[in-house]
Amino acid sequence: MKLNRYKDGKKFAITLSYDDGNVADRRLIKIFNNYGLKATFNLVSGWFDGSDDVVTSSEIPELYKGHEIACHTSHHPHLERLPISLQNNEIYEDRKKLESITGNIIRGFAYPYGSYSKETESVLVANGLCYARTTMSGSFSVPSSFMYWNSTCHHRDSDKYIDIFKNMQNHTWEYGSILYIWGHSYEFDRNNNWDLAEKMSESLSQFKDAWFCTNIELYDYTMAQKNLVFSSDNSSVMNNSCHDVWITGDSGDVIRLESGKTTIIK
Numbered sequence: 001m002k003l004n005r006y007k008d009g010k011k012f013a014i015t016l017s018y019d020d021g022n023v024a025d026r027r028l029i030k031i032f033n034n035y036g037l038k039a040t041f042n043l044v045s046g047w048f049d050g051s052d053d054v055v056t057s058s059e060i061p062e063l064y065k066g067h068e069i070a071c072h073t074s075h076h077p078h079l080e081r082l083p084i085s086l087q088n089n090e091i092y093e094d095r096k097k098l099e100s101i102t103g104n105i106i107r108g109f110a111y112p113y114g115s116y117s118k119e120t121e122s123v124l125v126a127n128g129l130c131y132a133r134t135t136m137s138g139s140f141s142v143p144s145s146f147m148y149w150n151s152t153c154h155h156r157d158s159d160k161y162i163d164i165f166k167n168m169q170n171h172t173w174e175y176g177s178i179l180y181i182w183g184h185s186y187e188f189d190r191n192n193n194w195d196l197a198e199k200m201s202e203s204l205s206q207f208k209d210a211w212f213c214t215n216i217e218l219y220d221y222t223m224a225q226k227n228l229v230f231s232s233d234n235s236s237v238m239n240n241s242c243h244d245v246w247i248t249g250d251s252g253d254v255i256r257l258e259s260g261k262t263t264i265i266k
């Protein structure tokens with residue numbers, strides 16, 4: 001038995017993360033939607049309705065539909081330079097505003113500038129946030145700590161990493177691998193390379209054995225998988241979570257472990 005499957009028994013997961021809530025998100029989301037991709041958008045709520053460069057609060061629920069909205073602080077400070085009380089204000093106020101605009105519980109975060117102090121993690125946890133993305137890259141794995149979630153690459157390097165990911169499809173795999181790409185939509189404007197967004201999205205959509213998911217969906221699935229309860233002889237497994245989980249059985253068959261049920265697996 002192997003814990004190497006994602007939703008619907010897929011072998012791999014692909015997720016995207018875009019920061020700052022620039023108006024270029026409008027164009028990027030059209031492309032992502034066109035190719036069936038899912039992304040997390042990390043928004044700076046103190047910038048809403050104050051600049052033509054930033055999305056407006058009234059358009060947010062419709063614009064980001066089907067994707068995840070996550071926190072990125074109220075004003076995009078260097079958190080590591082702030083006293084803990086001000087770090088808390090930045091995170092608490094951002095989450096509160098995003099929740100009031102969307103009506104959803106917001107649980108994700110990306111570190112502005114990728115920086116933090118030793119206190120930041122406890123502030124995030126106290127605010128009900130369960131993962132935080134860094135600006136470090138190079139990982140195809142489930143993070144060892146979701147509070148320091150390193151991506152696979154920035155979109156400028158996506159060609160190279162998509163190729164590596166393609167090669168990974170041909171090998172046997174022990175655990176599910178993740179392709180995680182991050183960036184800012186305004187970079188496509190600034191670098192006049194929207195063709196890269198199009199090409200990257202098209203390449204990603206070709207991965208037929210991948211689950212396209214937001215960051216929080218990947219987090220929730222991973223937690224459900226980690227919380228499976230196996231009998232001592234591994235013949236049955238209880239899934240107490242509210243998400244179905246898929247595993248590979250000893251004979252190579254894909255087994256669905258239904259939410260809230262115990263399944264005999266051999």
Ligand SMILES: [Zn+2]
Binds near residue numbers: 019020072076111113
């Ligand atoms: Zn940012």
